[in-house]
Structures are given as structure tokens and as C-alpha cells.
Amino acid sequence: MKIETRNKIIGISFISLWAVGFLVFWVFPLIFSFFMSLNHVAIQTDRLVFDFVGFDQYHKALFRDAEIPNVSLQFFAQSLIIIPVIVVFALIIALMLNQRFPGRGFARAIFFLPVVLTSGNLINELTNQQQGTLSFLQTATVTNLVLTLPDTWALALTNVLNSFLMVLWYSGVQMLILIAGMQSINPSVYEAAKIDGANDWASLWLITLPGITPFIFISVVYTVVDQFTSPFNPILEVILRHFREPDTGYGYATAIAWLYFAIILAILVVVTLIFRKPLGLKKK
Amino acid sequence: MKLLSRISINRTSLFILLLLTGTAVIFMLPVFYIVSTAFKPLSELFLFPPRFFVQNPTLQNFNDFMQAADASIVPFSRFLFNSSVVTFFSVSIALFISSLCAYAFSRMDFPGKKWLFNLIIIALMFAPEAVVITRFLVVSQLGIINTYFGHILPHIAVPVGVFLMKQFMDQIPASLSEAARIEGAGEFTIYWRIIMPNVMPAVGAVMIIVFQAVWMDNVSSVLYMTEESMRTLPYFVSTLTAAIGTDVARQGAAAAAGFIMFMPNFLLFAIMQKSMIETMVTSGIK
Numbered sequence: 001m002k003i004e005t006r007n008k009i010i011g012i013s014f015i016s017l018w019a020v021g022f023l024v025f026w027v028f029p030l031i032f033s034f035f036m037s038l039n040h041v042a043i044q045t046d047r048l049v050f051d052f053v054g055f056d057q058y059h060k061a062l063f064r065d066a067e068i069p070n071v072s073l074q075f076f077a078q079s080l081i082i083i084p085v086i087v088v089f090a091l092i093i094a095l096m097l098n099q100r101f102p103g104r105g106f107a108r109a110i111f112f113l114p115v116v117l118t119s120g121n122l123i124n125e126l127t128n129q130q131q132g133t134l135s136f137l138q139t140a141t142v143t144n145l146v147l148t149l150p151d152t153w154a155l156a157l158t159n160v161l162n163s164f165l166m167v168l169w170y171s172g173v174q175m176l177i178l179i180a181g182m183q184s185i186n187p188s189v190y191e192a193a194k195i196d197g198a199n200d201w202a203s204l205w206l207i208t209l210p211g212i213t214p215f216i217f218i219s220v221v222y223t224v225v226d227q228f229t230s231p232f233n234p235i236l237e238v239i240l241r242h243f244r245e246p247d248t249g250y251g252y253a254t255a256i257a258w259l260y261f262a263i264i265l266a267i268l269v270v271v272t273l274i275f276r277k278p279l280g281l282k283k284k
Numbered sequence: 285m286k287l288l289s290r291i292s293i294n295r296t297s298l299f300i301l302l303l304l305t306g307t308a309v310i311f312m313l314p315v316f317y318i319v320s321t322a323f324k325p326l327s328e329l330f331l332f333p334p335r336f337f338v339q340n341p342t343l344q345n346f347n348d349f350m351q352a353a354d355a356s357i358v359p360f361s362r363f364l365f366n367s368s369v370v371t372f373f374s375v376s377i378a379l380f381i382s383s384l385c386a387y388a389f390s391r392m393d394f395p396g397k398k399w400l401f402n403l404i405i406i407a408l409m410f411a412p413e414a415v416v417i418t419r420f421l422v423v424s425q426l427g428i429i430n431t432y433f434g435h436i437l438p439h440i441a442v443p444v445g446v447f448l449m450k451q452f453m454d455q456i457p458a459s460l461s462e463a464a465r466i467e468g469a470g471e472f473t474i475y476w477r478i479i480m481p482n483v484m485p486a487v488g489a490v491m492i493i494v495f496q497a498v499w500m501d502n503v504s505s506v507l508y509m510t511e512e513s514m515r516t517l518p519y520f521v522s523t524l525t526a527a528i529g530t531d532v533a534r535q536g537a538a539a540a541a542g543f544i545m546f547m548p549n550f551l552l553f554a555i556m557q558k559s560m561i562e563t564m565v566t567s568g569i570k
Contacts, residue, residue, distance in 0.1 A: 021441030
């Protein structure tokens with residue numbers, strides 16, 4: 001047996017277990033949900049009845065349902081602000097946590113803590129109790145400043161400010177990714193730069209940031225996905241509501257889900273295009 | 285060694301320390317809140333506007349919780365047992381097969397590699413709620429309704445796990461595994477002895493993510509289990525919360541339940557965090 005063939009067999013055996021689970025519990029449900037989105041689905045006592053309608057439900061979601069463009073436009077405007085904020089915040093905290101100071105381990109632990117909090121009923125309960133907003137942000141000056149902006153953006157910005165705390169909480173995994181990235185840079189590079197007369201500011205821009213570009217890319221992708229699949233997402237609420245409504249049902253709900261998914265895909269393609277150049281340069 | 289590291293306690297690091305302390309306090313708020321709520325007497329739980337810290341701490345909520353647990357038809361210990369079994373197996377299996385798969389994606393060549401990885405990225409982006417119904421159909425077709433498999437299997441193939449670990453493995457220099465290969469190590473040895481110890485931060489992060497997803501998951505209990513005795517702790521907690529409308533005393537029990545559900549998360553996190561940091565600092569990557 002050729003070594004190449006042998007390696008391929010080993011490779012397949014390494015992924016096979018995971019791939020089977022993935023195909024059964026992710027890929028098949030995805031394909032099936034696409035099929036549902038092309039049908040009007042009615043629930044009978046013991047089975048589902050499919051009535052093929054083609055792309056009609058997509059057309060309805062895009063052009064005839066006033067709620068969907070409104071909700072999504074506002075949400076995308078909000079995400080456009082929130083995603084860079086989360087990544088930059090994670091980057092700044094990661095830079096600080098990468099310094100040496102007493103109690104560093106403890107500080108890192110605290111900043112990663114929100115990851116264990118940002119799921120489940122726990123966080124919903126907190127926001128219901130108004131702990132997720134910062135009352136000082138509602139003072140007159142900020143509101144006035146915001147009011148000068150166009151409506152969609154003003155509303156989006158207010159939401160971002162109100163959920164400031166949430167922004168901080170959503171940056172735990174990204175912080176960990178970035179710290180790991182900073183650790184992966186060889187310390188001798190910094191030594192060499194210092195000998196050549198570079199100050200800390202210069203090494204930050206010329207060594208640290210280029211060195212962790214792949215990790216920044218991972219963080220951005222993670223943030224996009226995390227934001228768009230979080231339980232606070234208003235579009236998911238719309239989808240879930242349509243699941244329960246008998247006259248629209250699973251079919252319409254999955255059609256919205258697929259449209260939504262197409263938009264996330266487009267955003268990630270844009271992110272990849274932005275990062276293609278810096279990532280490509282690094283590989284040389 | 286690192287940026288600014290030569291500077292001992294001067295203005296810059298003092299500033300950083302202060303800033304970090306301030307942010308850290310904000311970060312800790314929810315934890316304080318959960319703990320303090322669990323010890324609030326009923327009068328303070330219903331206070332409006334809600335008060336952040338408890339004034340007259342009491343253990344009454346835990347008593348209420350125990351009573352609610354005694355009153356439930358299926359013993360509380362059964363829910364706890366189910367949750368422990370399901371979480372333990374889901375997390376260990378998920379970590380093992382996802383890391384193995386990530387290794388293959390990062391270091392090996394096999395037919396359909398690119399295609400499958402793109403599929404992972406796509407699955408990552410798809411809102412999980414949208415496939416709940418179709419996944420239910422799969423589970424019922426497999427005949428694993430009302431079994432532990434129904435709890436465990438849907439959780440073990442996590443796209444985010446493979447994605448994060450693969451990206452970390454890509455950053456480990458090829459020379460490290462090449463050296464081991466020259467010494468005669470097989471692929472599994474390289475994966476287990478060389479690569480895995482170096483991606484512990486990613487393993488830790490994925491472990492916490494999966495643990496959370498499984499430990500807090502109520503979907504499989506509600507959808508895939510029709511027998512009470514096969515359901516898990518989050519289901520029990522949700523029955524407490526659902527009863528609030530009719531039963532005021534249960535509110536206290538629910539607050540205590542929130543605390544009890546949160547503690548394992550917190551402890552796992554406290555343990556993992558330490559080893560994750562140590563590995564990052566001493567890893568062979570540098």
C-alpha cells in the first residue's frame with residue numbers, strides 16, 4: 001500500500017466519528033429544513049403534510065412582510081457597531097492581560113468568566129431585572145447626541161449603549177483567543193526590536209498586531225457567529241414565533257431562517273475579503 | 285520579555301491595574317447578583333425596583349427548593365443523576381472526536397477535506413433554532429427517544445469545537461510534528477502527545493462551551509424525552525419557574541435553583557482556567 005493511500009485512510013478514520021454525527025445532526029436537518037422552506041407545512045396529529053410552494057415564502061418574507069425588513073435592518077445596523085466594539089475591546093483587554101503584574105492569573109479568570117454566564121436563562125433573568133443596562137448612559141447629553149443621527153442608526157446606537165455590559169460579556173472567548181495569539185509570538189523578536197531601538201508603541205504595531213492577525217480573524221468570525229446566533233437576536237424571535245403560528249408554520253419560519261443565513265454568509269465573505277491581504281502577507 | 289514588561293510599578297502599570305480592576309468589578313456583577321439573589325427572603329425578591337445586594341440573608345430559599353424537590357413525582361436525585369451522566373459523556377465524547385477531527389483537518393490530507401470544512405463553517409452560521417424541528421425528526425427516526433443517546437448524540441458533533449481547535453492547531457509550527465514523525469511517532473501519538481498539549485487553551489474553551497450547552501440544555505428534555513424520569517435538571521428548574529404564577533413560594537426555590545445550576549459552571553471554570561493559563565505560558569509554541 002502506498003504511503004499516500006495509507007495516510008488518506010488514517011485521515012478519514014480520524015474524522016469519521018465526528019463526521020457521521022455532523023452529517024446526521026447538522027447537515028441532514030439543514031438540508032431538510034431547506035426542503036421545508038419551499039413547502040407550506042401543516043401539522044397533523046401523527047405526521048407533517050407538505051404542500052410545495054417553491055420560493056413563494058421567500059418572496060413573501062422579502063417583499064410582503066413589513067416586519068422582517070424593519071427588524072433585520074435595525075439589527076444589522078446594531079451588529080455593525082457592536083462587532084468591532086467587541087473585538088477591539090477584547091484586543092485591548094488581552095494586551096493588558098498579557099503584561100506582567102501581580103494577580104494576573106486572577107484577572108484573566110475574571111475576564112473569561114462571562115463566557116460561563118452568557119447562556120441559558122441566567123442572562124435572560126439578569127436583563128429582565130435591568131442589570132444589563134447602565135443608567136448613567138441615559139443621561140440627557142448622550143440621548144441628545146444620539147437624536148441628531150438618522151433614525152435607524154440612532155436606535156441602533158442607543159441599543160448598543162444600553163447593552164454596553166452585554167458587549168463586555170460577549171468578549172470572553174475572543175480575549176482568550178487573542179491572549180493565546182500573543183503568547184505564540186517569539187519573545188526574541190521583541191528583544192531584537194528593542195536592540196534596534198524600537199519602543200513599545202512601535203513593537204505593538206509592527207510585531208504584536210501583525211503577529212496575531214490570524215487570531216484577530218478568528219475572533220471576528222467568532223464574534224459575528226456568536227452575535228447572529230445569540231438568544232437576544234430579534235430575528236430569531238420572529239422565526240420562533242412563526243414556528244408556532246399555524247397559518248405560517250414551519251415552512252415560512254425556515255424560509256426566514258435561510259434568508260437570514262444567506263445574509264450572515266455574505267457578511268462573513270466580506271470579513272474574509274478584508275482579512276485576505278494581511279493573512280496572505282503573513283504566510284510569506 | 286513582553287511589551288512594557290521592564291516597567292515595574294509606575295504610572296502606566298498603575299493605570300492599567302486601576303482600569304482592569306474597574307472593568308473586573310463590572311464583570312463580576314452578575315456573579316454577585318446570582319449569589320445574593322439566592323439568599324434573598326421573599327420580601328426582597330419581590331421588591332421593586334429590585335435591590336442588587338441582599339439585606340437580610342436567609343437560607344429559606346434552599347429549604348423551599350428542597351421541599352419542591354421532595355414534592356416532585358420523579359425524585360430530584362434522578363434528575364441530578366441524568367444530568368451528570370449526560371453532561372459527562374457528552375463533554376468527553378465531544379472533546380475527543382472534535383479534537384481528533386480538528387487534527388485531521390489541520391495536519392492531514394483526505395478526500396473531501398475542503399468541502400467538509402466549508403460545510404462546518406456553514407453549519408456554524410446557521411441559527412440552531414431553525415433546525416430544532418428537523419433534528420427532532422432525526423432523533424425520532426433513530427429511535428433514541430427516551431434514551432440517554434437522545435440526550436448525548438445531538439451534542440457531540442459541535443462545529444464550533446472543530447473550528448476553534450483547528451485554527452489553534454494551524455498555528456503550531458509544522459517542525460514540531462515533523463520532528464516527532466522522524467523519531468517514528470504515528471499520527472495518533474503526534475495528535476495525543478504533541479498537538480493536544482499545545483492547544484489546551486482551545487480545548488479548555490471548547491470544554492466550557494460544550495459543558496454549558498449540555499448542562500443548561502432543556503430542549504432535549506422537552507422534545508426528545510416523553511418520560512419524566514429521563515429528563516434532566518434544567519427541566520426540573522424550568523418546572524419551578526413555570527409554577528411561579530400560581531405559587532409565590534416557588535420564586536424563592538427558583539432563585540436557589542439558579543444558584544445551584546450556576547455553581548458547577550463556575551467551579552469547572554475556576555479549575556479549567558488555571559490549567560489553561562499555565563499551558564499557555566509553558567506551551568512549546570513560543
